[in-house]
Amino acid sequence: MASLSTNDTIEQTVTGLGYDLVDIERTGGGLLRVTIDMPYVKDAEQFINAEDCEKVTRQLQFVLEVEGAAYSRLEVSSPGIDRPLRSEKDFERFAGELIDLTLKAPIGVAATAGSTVSANQKKFRGTLEHAEPKDGVAGWQIVWSDEPAVKPGQKVSKKRVSAPLQALGFTLDEIHSARLAPVVDFKGRKPKAAKGAPAADAQPEN
Numbered sequence: 001m002a003s004l005s006t007n008d009t010i011e012q013t014v015t016g017l018g019y020d021l022v023d024i025e026r027t028g029g030g031l032l033r034v035t036i037d038m039p040y041v042k043d044a045e046q047f048i049n050a051e052d053c054e055k056v057t058r059q060l061q062f063v064l065e066v067e068g069a070a071y072s073r074l075e076v077s078s079p080g081i082d083r084p085l086r087s088e089k090d091f092e093r094f095a096g097e098l099i100d101l102t103l104k105a106p107i108g109v110a111a112t113a114g115s116t117v118s119a120n121q122k123k124f125r126g127t128l129e130h131a132e133p134k135d136g137v138a139g140w141q142i143v144w145s146d147e148p149a150v151k152p153g154q155k156v157s158k159k160r161v162s163a164p165l166q167a168l169g170f171t172l173d174e175i176h177s178a179r180l181a182p183v184v185d186f187k188g189r190k191p192k193a194a195k196g197a198p199a200a201d202a203q204p205e206n
Contacts, residue, residue, distance in 0.1 A: 006064070006067065006069045007024055009063055009064070009067055009069070010024055010034055010060060010064075011024075013056075013059055013060055013063050014034070014036055014056060014060075017055065017056055017059060018039070019036045019037065019038065019039070019048075019052065019056060020036065020037045020038065020039050020040070020089075021034070021035075021036060022035040022036060022037050022079050022083065022084065022086075023035040023079075023084055023086075026071075029072060029073070030070070030071050030072030030073060031071070031072065031073050031075060032064075032069075032071040032073070032074050032075070033075045033076075033077070034056070034060065034074070034075070034076045034077075035076075035077055035078070035079055036048060036052070036053070036056055036076060036077075036078065037078060037079055037083075038052075040089065040092070040093040047078070048077075048078030048079075049078075052078075053076045053077060053078065054076075056076045057074060057076045060074060060076065061074060080182070081180065081182045081183075082100075082179045082180055082181070082182040083179060083180045084177065084178070084179050085099065085178040085179060085180070086178075088138060088172060091128065091138075091140060091172070091178075094128060094180060095128055095129060095130060096127065096128065096129070097127070097128055097180055097181075098125065098126070098127055098128075098180070098181040098183055099125070099126070099127075099128045099142065099178055099179060099180055099181055100123070100124075100125050100178070100179050100180075100181050101123070101124045101125070101126075101142050101170070101175060101177075101178050102122055102123050102124075102175065102176045102177045102178070103122045103123075103124075103170065103174055103175055103176060104122075104174060104175065104176045105122070105174075106118075106119060106120045106121060106122050107119065107121060107122070107168065116146055116166075117166065117168075122176070124142050124144065124168060125142075125144060125181055126142040126143050126144030126166075126168075127142065127143045127144070128140065128141075128142060129141050129142070129143055129167075131167075131169045132169075134169070134171055137171050137172075137173070138171070138172075139169055139170075139171060140169070140170055140171065140172070141167045141168060141169045141170065142167070142168050142170070143165055143166070143167045144165070144166055144167075145164070145165050145166065146166070
């Protein structure tokens with residue numbers, strides 16, 4: 001049987017402990033950063049805490065030592081407010097949230113008919129919504145308005161005509177990256193996105 005890659009080993013370890021693997025990142029100096037989250041449960045508020053990170057860190061240290069993985073420091077943490085969305089499960093989980101979306105290729109002239117979007121545009125910010133499937137593949141769309149933001153204390157005329165909503169449909173194969181928009185809510189409303197927790201980081205034992 002072929003040996004697992006380090007990424008596969010990390011994913012199996014994280015999911016085996018009952019968590020979701022969000023991201024694996026290697027940075028300069030040998031830092032191996034692993035981001036985890038709680039499995040999605042509809043309408044449940046579940047957040048990663050320091051104990052969760054420490055639990056995963058201890059287990060990963062053990063399995064990575066067995067595998068002989070090369071790294072100098074391991075850091076396990078929860079997603080930040082700009083959590084990446086990678087799988088279909090992530091998109092299902094965060095439907096209705098404000099996201100930043102980058103396409104692999106510009107949308108093209110045909111897609112800009114009747115809109116103010118440039119044919120060369122690849123980056124969008126808007127609300128993630130379900131859309132009609134495309135060729136049997138689950139469809140998604142991002143919806144936004146070009147309405148300028150209202151500044152605090154600014155009076156808005158009742159006669160003001162709101163800018164129309166715009167929507168762009170896409171499939172997961174068409175996107176380069178997607179993340180929750182890092183918008184901080186100061187009104188006390190609980191966001192659907194997972195809150196961050198302190199990272200647990202460790203160095204491999206010699």
